[in-house]
Amino acid sequence: MGATPTSPGPTPLDVAGRIRPKVARPALGPGDPSWRVGPRTDPTGLRPLDRDKLYAARLQAVRARPYLATALFALHLVESREVPTMAVDRYWRCYAAPEFVHRTPVEDLASVWVHEVSHLLRDHHTRSDRLARDLGLRGPADRVRMNIAADCEINDDAFGDGLVVPAGAVLPKRLHLPEGGLMEDYVRGFGIDLTRAGLSWLDCGSGADGVQRPWELGPDGADGLSPQERDAVRFRVAEGIRARPGNAPAGWRRWAEEVFHPPQPWRQLLGAALRSAVSGPGAGGDYSYGRPARRSVGLPGVVLPSLRRRPPRVSVVIDTSGSVSDQELGSALLEVTAIGRAIGGRHDQVTVLSCDAALQSVGALCRAEGIPLVGGGGTDLRTGFAAALRTRPRPDVVVVLTDGQTPWPEVAPACRTVVGLFRRPARYNEDDGEYRPTAPPDWARVVPVG
Structure with a gap:
């Protein structure tokens, strides 16, 4: 799990990553005036880093947030007199200023430990680089703004339940911003004055905004974590939160659910699934005698048809149970319009069927607002599948927009199938141990919608 609070810690390094020579110090005793006032200054007149105090604060942070223990003990502590307070780099090194540690209570240091490791777990350095690229944010003011936005994301639910609010902590309400947001939500909500006194105390290092500082050891320095080790730490923390979600704030629960399964833009996924289906082998292809095949010249008196590409035919089955x-039905109509555009605007190639427990209506796509969506009863989309496959000419692709609470055909249709699945919480019957929620069959390409 890492060093104990009384361990001497790793060999101290200077800002260039070199090992500093140890200075012999006389042993302290109860008669020494500095025995109870913390570490003495060394012969150079500089106060050394009080590692015992920092390790005690880390243990207090672990007691308050046990699900962060793996990450807290993965941080490598580096003494630095150039860092304003405490900061982290993207390689999971934690830099601490001796004077800051000396004057800060242990309770506050525990909160600072949690704050700094949260930057790394939430991958703020990578997100800041992406945000700067997407929004064209450049210059020191923009990077400070992203650092403060990242602090707001962390601090709105980081403290309490055993952790005090450190002095000067940046909270969303102090900037007149709503709570519960992400760094990307906060970054445009306030301005920055670089001449403001004390602004350097907001510097959390490259682990918060992605810009390497002069006092950091960099990628070639000692004791940094590899990308695989960083992912392993995040995975163990996420699994600990998901195992006992009741002990974690809402922000951490959201992070644990999304860290290795990030949300995808479902409209793009559904469009990609449809394009893959309509461009697959056999979709939109048919033989025609309008232009004989070139092989006919080798068979005198025989005319062979040629394979011609035509716009694919799509049948859309909409669950109207x-x-x-109504909001989901509105989304379904938008997707029908998008499907018509995806096949080149050939609305005559799209057939729309509304179905609940029985087939309600069938019609060609002319305008989305003219499609009758009739239903409201139970759900059995097998009738919709059967009706779609009976249409002439037969469809190349069947798209089903449903909440999934329906029986499915036992046999795969003779065409490609894409299922747009409206999101629903899993429903389990506690009285029936064998019950499992209805799931689409394996032969369908499933895309969560909404």
């Missing part, structure tokens, strides 16, 4: 909301 009572469990589907």
Whole structure:
């Protein structure tokens, strides 16, 4: 798990990563005036880093946030007299200023430990680089703004329940911003005055905004974690939070759910699934005698048809049962319009079927607002599948927009199938141990919608 609070810690390094020679110091005793006032200054007149105090604060942070223990003990402590307070780099080194540690209570240091490791767990350095690239943010003011936005994301639910609010902590309410947001939500909500006194105390290092500082050891310095080791730490912390979610704030629960399964733009995924289906082998292809095949010249008196590409035919089955909301039906109409554009605007190639427990209506796509969505009863989309496959000419692709609470055909259709699945919480019957929620079959390409 890492060093104990009384361990001497690793060999101290200077800002260039070189090992500093040890200075012999006389042993302290109860008669020494500095015995109870903390570490003495060394012969150079500089106060050394009180590692015992920092390790005690880390243990207090672990007691308050046990799910962060793996990450807290993975941080490598580096003494630095150039860092304003405490900061982290993207390689999981934690830099601490001796004077800051000396004057800060242990309770506050425990909160600072949690704050700094949160920057690394939430990958703020990578997100800051991406945000700067997407929004064209450049210069020191923009990087300070991203650092403060990252602090707001962390601090709105980081303290309490055993952790005090450190002096000067940046909270969303102090900037008149809503709570519960992400760094990307906060970054545009306030301005920065670089001439403001004390602004350097907001510097959390490259682990917060992605810009390497002069006092950091960099990628070639000692004791940094590799990308695989960083991912392993994040994975163990996320699994600990998901195992006992009741002990973690909402922000950490959200992070644990998304860190290795980030949300995807479902419209793009659904469009990609449709394009893959309509461009697959056999979709939109048919033989025609309008232009004989070139092989006919080798067979005198025989005319062979040629394979011609035509716009693919798509049948869209919309679940109109009572469990589907009006908002979801509106989303379904938007997707029908997008499907028409995806096949080149050939609305005559798109057939729309509304179905609950029985087939309700069938019609070609002309305008999305003219599609009748009739239903409201139970759900059995097998009738919709059967009706779609009976249409002539037969469809190349069947797209189903449903909440998934329906029986499915036992046999895969003779065409490609894409299922847009409206999100629903899993429903389990506690009285029936064998019950499992309905799931689309393996032969369908499933895309969560919404």
